[in-house]
Amino acid sequence: MIQVTPEQLGVFVATLAVAILSPGPGVIAVSQGAFALGRRRALTYGWGLAIGASFWCLFALLGLTALFRIAPWTLVLMKVVGGLYLIWIGTKLWRHAADPLPDPADAQGMTMLSGLTLNLSNPKPALFYSAVLLSIFPAALGIADKGAIYAVALSVELFFYTALASLMALPFLRRRYFAAKFWIDRAAGLAIAALGLSLVLRH
Template identity: 75%
Template sequence: MTITADQLLLFVATLSVAILSPGPGVIAVSQGAFALGRSRALPYAWGLALGASVWCLFALLGLTVIFRILPWTYVALKVLGGAYLVWIAWKMWRHAPDPLPDPTQGNAGMGLAGGAMLNLSNPKPALFYSAVLLSIFPALPTAGDKLAIYVTAAAVELAFYSALVSLMALPWPRRRYYAAKFWIDRTAGLAIGLLGLSLILRH
């Protein structure tokens, strides 16, 4: 391996700071933890982590090179991803008046695949990962290096989303959600919708 432990630690620190910023995944998984509890929302959180880590893998495999050579591919992904986020936002907004779901029952869209799809709908992390990888690992990584980098990214994403679900499913934030479900769901839907529109409109 050509990468060092110091480089990996810097990568972990940079990624940790970046994923703390609220995005559609953070908003959606928090709402799921409020409504369904830890055990029901964890698969969704793991899907979000998987989806985010896939962008790291794509960056390692050179997807951002394709974006630079064929800029329309990035625009197309942004528009499609933004449209998906707007659709998720519309569902949140429309179902805000609905009663709370039964935590013991399945909840469509809150599984592993739903979480992965949500984070894959935003291609911006591919550019973030590309920039971070180039700055922290300037030497051309070997196949073993790329595997170590990907495993590190996936572990950080998994730890973050699992911890977020565990925190948001605690009794006191869930009680607050129960008391203000309509407005929390509408606010979450509006936030995700605006993020989706920003993807579509900012080329």
């Protein structure tokens, strides 16, 4: 029986959406791939990124319960470290909102495997997912709860990368994307930093 509430899942979706929408390397690569190569190539790469990111969510879910049962103090440590990390990410997004976008990723090799490899080679999503899961859901989660949370995470990742590739393949949206970068970064920075602060204060 699933014990997590729809409200908790809604907050999880909203938080994950904010993180995905903040322009990072994966978002930039998918966007530029759509501009240069079209929707199909960008979709393939984006789905690889989505699956890779969801794996980090799965790893976080599988490891949290056992770790906290063996050593309860690690729950407090994870909340503080995760909260400080989220505050750092939010501050960084805010401070660099006006910076120009980096050079686009090389369009060649934009396959599902390369997208999957990119996200699996970066362990930061594991800390992000751990911090977000701890701030929203109880530490003791059943198998059904974990399955539901992972299914939501995978669905959100796939949805947003699919939407991004599809939208950015439309030429007239390119100018709007670049124009909105400053405000997307500022909004994402505030939201992520606020979540991190709540983690630190509630430990």
